[in-house]
Amino acid sequence: MPPEKPTPPDDSPFDHSSIDDVIHGRLRLGVMGYLSTASPALFTELRDKVGATDGNLAAHLKKLEAAGYVFVEKRPSTGRPQTFIHLTKPGRAAWLEWLHRVQSLIEATGKG
Numbered sequence: 001m002p003p004e005k006p007t008p009p010d011d012s013p014f015d016h017s018s019i020d021d022v023i024h025g026r027l028r029l030g031v032m033g034y035l036s037t038a039s040p041a042l043f044t045e046l047r048d049k050v051g052a053t054d055g056n057l058a059a060h061l062k063k064l065e066a067a068g069y070v071f072v073e074k075r076p077s078t079g080r081p082q083t084f085i086h087l088t089k090p091g092r093a094a095w096l097e098w099l100h101r102v103q104s105l106i107e108a109t110g111k112g
Helices: 026-038 043-050 054-066 089-108
Strands: 070-075 082-087
Touching (some): 026 043, 026 054, 026 082, 026 089, 043 054, 043 082, 054 070
Antiparallel strands (some): 070 082
16 A cells, blocks of 8 residues: 655645646646636637647647636638637636635745
8 A cells, every 4th residue: 555645734835735737737827827818719829829739739728628617619710610719717716726826835935
């Protein structure tokens, strides 16, 4: 039986366990940050802003969509349909909580 992982005390300002791993991935972090200021965004616009490939962005959007943080909408257009990415209300709440938790970590270091 593997040993139990130690957990920080509930009042520890360095407790990182509440940081949302869905958001914390580097590309998903960029997606959430951008969408918090520009939702909805065209897929191509978002791809260019976060510096991702089509396939990589699509994979990360699936994770965010599965968590309920984004909504992917395809709209008909002349030629190809356009794909819009929306930040959902739960996604915005999760983003703000992520920012709050990271700010708490920064403040705990005395540098915030």
